[in-house]
Amino acid sequence: MAMDTSAESPVPVRTVLQAVGGWIGRLGRIWVEGQITELNARGGTVYLTLRDPVANMSVRVVGPRAVFQAAGPAVTDGARVVVHCKPDFWVNRGSFSLSAIEVKPVGVGELLARLERLRGVLAAEGLFRAERKRPLPFLPGRIGLICGRDSDAEHDVLENARRRWPAVEFQVENTAVQGNQAVPQVLEALRRLDADPAIEVIVIARGGGAMEDLLPFSDEALVRAVAAARTPVVSAIGHEQDAPILDLVADLRASTPTDAAKKVVPDVREQLQLVHQLRDRGRRVISGGLDRERAWLRAVRSRPALADPVREIERQAEQVDALRERARRSLAARLDRAADELSHTRARLLALSPAATLERGYAIVQAEDGAVVREAGKAGVDDRLVVRLADGRLAVTVTGALEP
Secondary structure (H helix, E strand, O other), X not given: OOOOOOOOOOOOHHHHHHHHHHHHHOOOOEEEEEEEEEEEEEOOEEEEEEEOOOOOOXXXXXXXXXXXXXXXXXXXXXXXXXXXXEEEEEOOOOEEEEEEEEEEEOOHHHHHHHHHHHHHXXXXXXXXXXXXXXXXXXXXXXXXXXXXXXXXXXXXXXXXHHHHOOOOXXXXXXXXXXXXXXXXXXXXXXXXXXXXXXXXXXXXXXXXXXXXXXXXXXXXXXXXXHHOOOOOEEEEEOOOOOOOHHHHHOOEEOOOHHHHHHHHOOOHHHHHHHHHHHHHHHHHHHHHHHHHHHHHHHHHHOOHHHHOHHHHHHHHHHHHHHHHHHHHHHHHHHHHHHHHHHHHHHHHHHHHOHHHHHHOOOOEEEEOOOOEOOOHHHOOOOOEEEEEEOOEEEEEEOOOOOOO
């Protein structure tokens, strides 16, 4: 609750400090984890500073010597511990500290269990999925390298990369790679490199070491920062058997810093050899294609139509002449047959024609109306008749009928 104060009615220092002490006292007993620094024992009391392993923050811890002795010899400078404590605010001096009630060292088993739980959480969020990993550029123009100053990892990456491709460029960010300053320094270096558009790949490299030394590269803040980076990140931490969580979230894992150089930078000799092989292969393909086209052209030119085109024209002309002669013979034969049929038809027509009968001395008698008189009794006396002969007609008058 805020105090009601003003310039005219201020409160004394003791009131403010007593209020702060009351507020802190409400926090109750808590468990706090951190790394021990500045461990000092005087008489029956132990004084130390408990530092946050990630952030640059610390708090003073005071406790009885018996409490720390009960925790065993593992409680030393640099050790990670869990402290059951009560927040205290010394009103007389205006200082804050934690009063230790119980101290437990964080063993390897506990660390591994925590890492396994963190690994499960990150896996459930999909940070390890293969589809979210980005491919590395074939030949990066500029590479960012995060490593320890003058370390073997820095030497291995730079030496092997430049041996493979002498023109490769690096921007090296030297940071702490173990201890409580490693995570914030690596995070800051990662932020700077990721913000630089000229950096195409970031390599985080460190040599091998104990599991506790590699803990910064399993820190949740660092792992999430790598997952959110715009630039592809290569993890080259420790040796083949080392497996920090950073290896799982990085876009590419290298077993060693030397392996990272081989995976990030192509070998100029191998590329030149590949160029030669591809050029030879292209030359063979083109030569084979030209040989096939030449063979096809020779085959086409050897065909009679192209080898002797005049002969083909002559053959076609002979065929035309033969067809024309055949057509002429066929037409003549058909005309002859038609002439014979016409002669036969004419002969039959002449044989059946009345004119032929008239030529033999017969005549045709017709009445004036043109009707043929077939019986003598059909014509009466004085009827005028027309008698048609072979060479003309006669007009006659009936005078009477004669006996047959």
